Amino acid sequence: MTTTRTNRLGRPLLAGTTAVAAMAVTAGFMAVSPEQAKAATGPRLSLVAATGSVTLTSWKEDPGVYLDLGTYLTAEGTPLELKATRKSYKDPVVLTQTVYEGGKAKAKVLPQGTVKDFSGLPGFAEITLTDKAGKKVLSRAESFCPNNASGRIRPDAPATSKYPESCPTNPFTLGSVWGVEKGWASNTYAGSYTQPVKLAAGTYTARVGVAKKYRDLFGIADKPATVKVTVQERSWEEGNGAGAARSAAAGGHAGHGTAEGHAGNGTADEHGTAGGHGTAHRAPAAHAGHAGHGPVKPAQAGAPETSGATPSYNAGHGPLKAAPPALPWALKKQQAALAGARGADAAGARTGDTTGQTDGSRKAPALVPAAKRPTGKASVPDVPKPDLRSLPAYGITISDGAENVPGKDYLAFSANVWNAGPAQLVVDGFRSPGKAKMDAYQYFYDAKGKQVGYTPTGTMEWDPRPGHVHWHFTDFASYRLLKADKKEAVRSGKEAFCLANTDAVDYTVKNANWHPYNTDLATACGQENSISVREVLDVGSGDTYTQDLPGQSFDITDVPNGTYYIQVLANPAKRLKETNLDNNSALRKVVLGGKPGQRTVTVPAHDLVNAN
Secondary structure (H helix, E strand, C coil): CEEEECCCCCCCCCCCCCCCCCCCCCCCCCECCHHHHHHCECCEEEEEECCCEEEEEEECCCCCECCCCCEEEEEECCCEEEEEECCCCCCCCEEEEEEEECCEEEEEECCCCCCCCCCCEEEEEEEEEEECCCCEEEEEEEEECCCCCEEECCCCCCCCCCCCCCECCCCCCCEEEEEECCCEEEECCCHHHCCCECCCCEEEEEEEEECHHHHHHHCCCCCCEEEEEEEEEECCCHHHCHHHHHHHHHHCCCCCCCCCCHHHHCCCCCECCCECECCCCCCCCCCCCCCCCCCCCCCCCCCCHHHCCCCCECCCECCCCCCCCCCCHHHHHHHHHHHHHHCHHHHHHHCCCECCECCCCCCCCCCCCCCCCCCCCCECCCCCCCCEEECCCEEEEEECCCCCCCCCCEEEEEEEEEECCCCCEEEEEECCCCCCEEEEEEEEECCCCCEEEEEEEEEEEEECCCCCCEEEECCCEEEEEEECCCCEEEECCCCCECCCCCEECECCCCCCCCCCCCCCHHHHCCCCCCCEEEEEECCCEEEEEEECCECCEEECCCCCCEEEEEEEEECCCCCCCCCCCCCCEEEEEEEEEEECCEEEEEECCECCECCC
């Protein structure tokens, strides 16, 4: 149970990546007996160091040194494939490993309690650091996301990895897939999801090993990697800033952060964060890449966990400028310098995956709508359709609505609607020349991917407000604050949405796409002069919106103290055609207290999920 008092919401913390779309094929699994498990074979895993020495930069303006030591877990023979699932929020997370017996994939259930959430393997990498005198200055364990920044270790390995690019941390995730592709290596560095360390300039020796429980579990040899570490202290003020940033970006920490998202906008966006721990598998997007709307400014501190902006699969829809310590400090400074010196276009050109830079911040290509609006008679054929489901609200807190109006209290929260499949939600918008709104159509496809029907489904409207500046599909979801008797007390004014795949909610469902395209608001939602737009919610993914601003958050100034429920309702007008319309609502219990101007909210645990 969590209680929060009135406070101004922090900045969203973004993470994750966007990559080339590829429909992942989910193997069928069978339960494995202890005898079969012994005979089943898994991958040959090794911990290796990419280099014997690294130079890390300690920026005076940053909180310390990020220990990107260049150590990787390699997989040979077969991939390392793990699936984390839970039947419901009343059940613990279960981790299974895909092993092979007679060439057939089978599921080996790993010991209960191996993981408690979906953010990776806790305490996997054990790091010790000694100074040149041999004195131990650091000893820590870090989690490992197998989906972290990775690459091939031999030329005959698969050209691309089939696994997702991040490990989701949305508290209501239901299923996740992690993997290191055969012939690939995954960076053990935890990125912005680990704490930097205070280290004086000088030389150190780092020893990185795998915790014994994981060595025993996966058959990893006890051969720690040793890396010589040189720490250099720099200041952004040195050499007029830009030169120092460029130099440090090349030799420092660049390569394993994630994108700042709409930080380039300098204004609010209504999406919150969404899922992922990790960085890109392959060059060139972050979900990240909400970069691209205006000058890039230096990032600020990440959001507190109570803001609903904890790291998750993707850069979501949030009201405030994204500001995580996700990109390496040097790269953030480089972007700021380029923006100031040559404008936003120059900065945007340098943001994203390039040779030697795999921070996962490239912008995803925009989805292409049909060449023209559909013709012929509208029909809803008997083919697979999407199944929209709501997650319980989270990131619940009291806010002043960013207005500093004395006596005003708002209940802010994050909400997610996801697609359980088995088909994508595909919506195209078309407008007649000179018209302010687009006509929206939902498409239906057969098993071969051929469009076999369509139906009108409302409209899309252009939202010119700072932080939006994109096309919204109307009536996708609605939010209500219900009284204890489930009668409506307050309704959010938010009803129109730009659809983006911000969170990997359950990548174990049938037809889940592990590499969705439209995770990037800069390209997913069109431009003001667009004549048509395609918005998609892919199978397995959800779209998180943070309701913080007045009109979106609930005005509780005159709402009595007591027990309430936040309702997240997908497809409220039932315009979208779905597999099931009976699972579109989710409720989250909250208890309001305090006095006007100093209201509090207590958020009881939702079954086993004790996250506000």
